[in-house]
Amino acid sequence: MVDQTERWPVVSWMPGSWEDVVAGELFDRMQFVYADRGSGIEGDTSFAGLVARADVLDYEATLEAEAAQEWKRKYLDSDVEEAMKDVEDRWGTAPPESEVRRAAGDAADPRLGIERYLLEWELGQGPSPPNAVRIMGSARQRDPERPPAEPAFLALVPTARPWEVYAHMEGLWNYPSDRLIRAARLWNERYGAECMEIHPGFSTQLRVDRPPGEIWEAWELAREHWLLAPDTLMLTGFHLRDYARALVDAQYWELNSKP
Numbered sequence: 001m002v003d004q005t006e007r008w009p010v011v012s013w014m015p016g017s018w019e020d021v022v023a024g025e026l027f028d029r030m031q032f033v034y035a036d037r038g039s040g041i042e043g044d045t046s047f048a049g050l051v052a053r054a055d056v057l058d059y060e061a062t063l064e065a066e067a068a069q070e071w072k073r074k075y076l077d078s079d080v081e082e083a084m085k086d087v088e089d090r091w092g093t094a095p096p097e098s099e100v101r102r103a104a105g106d107a108a109d110p111r112l113g114i115e116r117y118l119l120e121w122e123l124g125q126g127p128s129p130p131n132a133v134r135i136m137g138s139a140r141q142r143d144p145e146r147p148p149a150e151p152a153f154l155a156l157v158p159t160a161r162p163w164e165v166y167a168h169m170e171g172l173w174n175y176p177s178d179r180l181i182r183a184a185r186l187w188n189e190r191y192g193a194e195c196m197e198i199h200p201g202f203s204t205q206l207r208v209d210r211p212p213g214e215i216w217e218a219w220e221l222a223r224e225h226w227l228l229a230p231d232t233l234m235l236t237g238f239h240l241r242d243y244a245r246a247l248v249d250a251q252y253w254e255l256n257s258k259p
Contacts, residue, residue: 006160010169011197013152021151026200031170038174045177050167054181062179066227067109076101076110083114086239087122090132095121111240112223119219119241139242140250161185162194171195171204172229172257180204183228191221193253203256211249218247229255 002008014026032045043053080101088094100114107113122128128136157165163184165171171180184206187193192209212218222244225232232255233243247253 002160005156007156007158008160008162008165008195010155010157010165010195011152012155012169012200013150014200015150018151021153026155026169031201032177035170035174035176039176041176043176043178047164047167050177050181051164053178054163054167054185057178057182059179059182059186063224063227064108067107067112069109072109072111076104079111079114080104083118086135087118090135091122091125091129109227112226115240116219119215119244122241123215135239136242136245139236139238139246163188165195165198166204169198170200171198172255173201175228175257179228183224187221196252202258203254206253206255208251208253211251212247213249215244215248219244221247225253225255229257231256231258 012026014021029045032050036043036045043049080097083100084094084097095118100117103113103117104110105113107116122132155169157168159165159168163181166177166180166184170177171184184193184195187206191211193206194209195204196207197203197205212221219241222240225243225247226240232238233240235256235258238246
């Protein structure tokens with residue numbers, strides 16, 4: 001279809017009526033303007049402008065800046081306490097709290113530091129006990145669900161490049177779209193990831209042809225998802241290390257943001 005039409009098919013839906021869909025509300029470019037303003041950005045939000053911004057974006061620097069936001073350090077103590085309780089519940093034992101606290105303090109994002117340390121610790125413990133297996137399995141990525149009982153449709157978006165879909169439709173609410181465009185292009189190159197669904201202003205789903213297949217590559221991908229779309233884990237309650245395990249062989253990803 002894409003070869004013939006040069007349009008990328010995306011399943012989408014929205015609350016309201018078919019009149020709203022036909023009126024083109026999904027493609028209102030003011031949503032991109034509002035997302036930029038929310039991040040203190042004044043940039044070109046036209047289709048061509050967003051694609052050009054994504055092309056020159058320093059992606060890793062953007063992730064590092066997101067990780068280093070000072071407000072995250074305010075929760076260091078509670079993050080450590082919750083992590084210690086969680087790992088004790090899973091394994092019946094835990095690493096020294098001082099080591100977990102040190103990992104949190106050394107990282108730009110304390111939660112990233114904690115979760116990476118605990119992932120490495122858990123991998124060194126041998127076979128997982130049943131309770132740990134049950135908790136870790138909760139983050140497993142499942143097949144996409146059917147759209148809810150709202151106007152649902154197949155949008156033929158005017159681009160043959162799946163990452164450019166996010167320059168036409170808002171994939172994540174209130175996040176500058178050049179970041180997601182850049183990430184989606186990199187994920188397409190690495191993993192064959194392609195946008196398949198967008199619930200405007202709430203979530204996007206991608207189909208994955210070549211999952212990471214290895215835990216530490218999956219960890220780096222999980223880090224990207226966390227820093228680009230933290231609601232992916234915040235709304236579900238998944239732990240980052242469990243999410244990384246799930247991404248090892250996941251054929252679908254769902255990234256979330258919530259107004």
